[in-house]
Amino acid sequence: MKKSVKLKITLWITGLVALLTVVLVSMALFISNYVATETIMERMEYVVRGNIKHIQATDTTPVIDEEFLYYQNGISTLVYSRNGSLLAGQLPVNFKTAADFENGIIRTVESGDNKFIVLDMWLPYNLETGFWIRGISDVPDMDYLARYLLMVSAITLPVFTLLAALGSWLIIRKSFRPLDRINATAKAINEAKDLSGRINLTEGDDEFSYLADNFDDMLSRLESSFEAEKQFTADASHELRTPVAVIKSACEYGRKYDETAEEHAETLAVIGRQADKMSALINQLLSMTRMEQGTEKFTFEQLNLSEIVKEFCAEADWEKYNIKVFCDEKVAVKADKALLQRLLYNLVENAVKYGREDGEISVSVTEKGNSAVLTVKDEGEGIPAEHIEKIWNRFYQADPSRNNDSSGAGLGLSIVQQIARLHGGFMTVESTVGKGSAFSLHLPLIRE
Numbered sequence: 001m002k003k004s005v006k007l008k009i010t011l012w013i014t015g016l017v018a019l020l021t022v023v024l025v026s027m028a029l030f031i032s033n034y035v036a037t038e039t040i041m042e043r044m045e046y047v048v049r050g051n052i053k054h055i056q057a058t059d060t061t062p063v064i065d066e067e068f069l070y071y072q073n074g075i076s077t078l079v080y081s082r083n084g085s086l087l088a089g090q091l092p093v094n095f096k097t098a099a100d101f102e103n104g105i106i107r108t109v110e111s112g113d114n115k116f117i118v119l120d121m122w123l124p125y126n127l128e129t130g131f132w133i134r135g136i137s138d139v140p141d142m143d144y145l146a147r148y149l150l151m152v153s154a155i156t157l158p159v160f161t162l163l164a165a166l167g168s169w170l171i172i173r174k175s176f177r178p179l180d181r182i183n184a185t186a187k188a189i190n191e192a193k194d195l196s197g198r199i200n201l202t203e204g205d206d207e208f209s210y211l212a213d214n215f216d217d218m219l220s221r222l223e224s225s226f227e228a229e230k231q232f233t234a235d236a237s238h239e240l241r242t243p244v245a246v247i248k249s250a251c252e253y254g255r256k257y258d259e260t261a262e263e264h265a266e267t268l269a270v271i272g273r274q275a276d277k278m279s280a281l282i283n284q285l286l287s288m289t290r291m292e293q294g295t296e297k298f299t300f301e302q303l304n305l306s307e308i309v310k311e312f313c314a315e316a317d318w319e320k321y322n323i324k325v326f327c328d329e330k331v332a333v334k335a336d337k338a339l340l341q342r343l344l345y346n347l348v349e350n351a352v353k354y355g356r357e358d359g360e361i362s363v364s365v366t367e368k369g370n371s372a373v374l375t376v377k378d379e380g381e382g383i384p385a386e387h388i389e390k391i392w393n394r395f396y397q398a399d400p401s402r403n404n405d406s407s408g409a410g411l412g413l414s415i416v417q418q419i420a421r422l423h424g425g426f427m428t429v430e431s432t433v434g435k436g437s438a439f440s441l442h443l444p445l446i447r448e
């Protein structure tokens, strides 16, 4: 492909230059021929008419004064009798024809191999007698000009054509270089199945360079999302493998050593907890994927965020914790109720998990400017600054040792953030180590 495009453009430009040179040379030839002939004809008329003033017709021989110019500027003037005998003047050497006289008409007359321009004028004495005055001139030697122009074009045509071919080939080759690099990079990526290759085109500021830059950006995005996918799969398998291993060893242990019904029940409880953990993880993974792919149907409707929060916190599950609720009367948002409940669950569950025992958890809903803000605040350990950016990442746990027995695997906050974004909102977190954390959801507020 690349060869043919480069070659096509070069051939086109070269052909055009060659054609243009030929056309220009022919035009120059034609124009100079035309101009030279025109000039001679004008001169001829001027000389012949000028000479008429210096000749007087009589009934026998014309009287010619001394100002009569027999030869001037390549034009010979001759005087003939009525029947065509030469009375005065000298014929040009090669003019060997006895051309008929035609009064006042400039014309070309051939004599052997030579061409002449001829103008006759009738000078009457009376109705019967008079004289012919004839101007004769060589046709300008166009052969010489033509030979000269042909010689010039024999040199210029190949030189121009070569220059055009070379110049266009160099420019096109240079311009197409990024394309070659893009091709090579794409090929290398394809063959090595390695997304880390880049075109890295540093020079140039044209369309191809933009294409190369965009291509690099696209590769970076592809690479990082590919890496994230790989990481996600590895993390998910790892998280699932742990409870499976616990279940397997509990089964083995139980089979070998459990004797009493209590011991069996104990083993089954371990297995049950691990199965619950797996099931929770699988549910989380599924809902994340569905949200991402948009396969789960949501119903976004106008809701009172305060009402949802109050309803949620009043559920029996949370009774044993010290949860305080502060809500504005009515804070309207457009949201999917089930998703909001899932978000609330994850935030409150974290506040319980990472909060101080007997510490207070406060859940509030307020209006701030054009936003509805839902905040879940705890009085726990807080999150060290070096972890705070990463807690939203999938499977990220600031301190995995604290989470051994719970169902969490570092997906909760990632889901929370996904839900916030699905609603056109975002999450923020404020945390002080040793004092506690506050997670806030910001949603566009609906005003009535």
Ligand code: ADP
Residues within 6 Å of the ligand: 346, 350, 351, 354, 355, 378, 380, 381, 382, 383, 391, 396, 397, 398, 399, 400, 403, 407, 408, 409, 410, 411, 412, 413, 414, 437
């Ligand atoms: P999980 O709770 O399953 O570990 P999350 O995505 O919910 O996963 O949270 C990620 C990490 O963020 C947690 O492991 C924890 O280190 C930190 N974190 C989340 N919520 C809080 C909180 N309220 N206080 C302190 N740390 C928290």
